[in-house]
Amino acid sequence: METTLVLLKPSCVQRQLIGQIVNRFERRGLLIVGMKMMQLDDAILREHYSHLVDRPFFPLLAQSMKASPIVAMAIRGVEAVQVVRGMTGFTNGRRADPGTIRGDYAMSNQQNIVHASDSPENAAIELARFFRPEEIFEYRHALTDFLYSQDEVI
Numbered sequence: 001m002e003t004t005l006v007l008l009k010p011s012c013v014q015r016q017l018i019g020q021i022v023n024r025f026e027r028r029g030l031l032i033v034g035m036k037m038m039q040l041d042d043a044i045l046r047e048h049y050s051h052l053v054d055r056p057f058f059p060l061l062a063q064s065m066k067a068s069p070i071v072a073m074a075i076r077g078v079e080a081v082q083v084v085r086g087m088t089g090f091t092n093g094r095r096a097d098p099g100t101i102r103g104d105y106a107m108s109n110q111q112n113i114v115h116a117s118d119s120p121e122n123a124a125i126e127l128a129r130f131f132r133p134e135e136i137f138e139y140r141h142a143l144t145d146f147l148y149s150q151d152e153v154i
């Protein structure tokens with residue numbers, strides 16, 4: 001099983017879409033193993049978006065991510081990183097495929113509803129950035145046997 005980080009951005013929280021987005025992950029069969037509301041600050045945003053701090057849009061990105069609390073989620077499943085990225089869709093909501101979260105809810109390249117880790121390595125780093133170890137729970141989905149075949153779950 002893999003665990004990935006999802007952030008429900010202020011564009012999700014403010015538009016009161018938290019429930020709809022959480023429902024998509026649950027419906028897919030992914031397990032929520034951590035979830036909390038947080039107010040982000042510049043320090044965590046400069047770290048989280050370190051690959052973008054020198055880009056001209058970074059100040060607006062930071063402002064958009066501080067505009068309200070966010071919801072941080074730790075989401076678990078087989079190949080969860082890739083599955084969740086697929087559900088998230090292309091960065092720019094205008095170009096994201098219908099059926100993806102961004103393709104169904106976003107019209108913006110910046111106000112695009114969710115963040116999702118892009119690799120297992122980054123997922124581990126990002127989960128440690130947003131969650132203390134005790135905030136991520138070890139438990140089994142009661143329907144695991146009906147979500148996966150026995151040889152898919154390790």
Ligand code: UDP
Binds near residue numbers: 061090111116
């Ligand atoms: N972003 C932006 N303008 C851009 C590219 C990205 O405002 O031209 C924002 C957008 O909110 C995006 C975030 O920066 O989700 C992180 O960018 P990244 O390229 O990592 O995209 P993602 O992994 O979120 O699809």
Ligand code: MG
Binds near residue numbers: 118
């Ligand atoms: Mg990214």
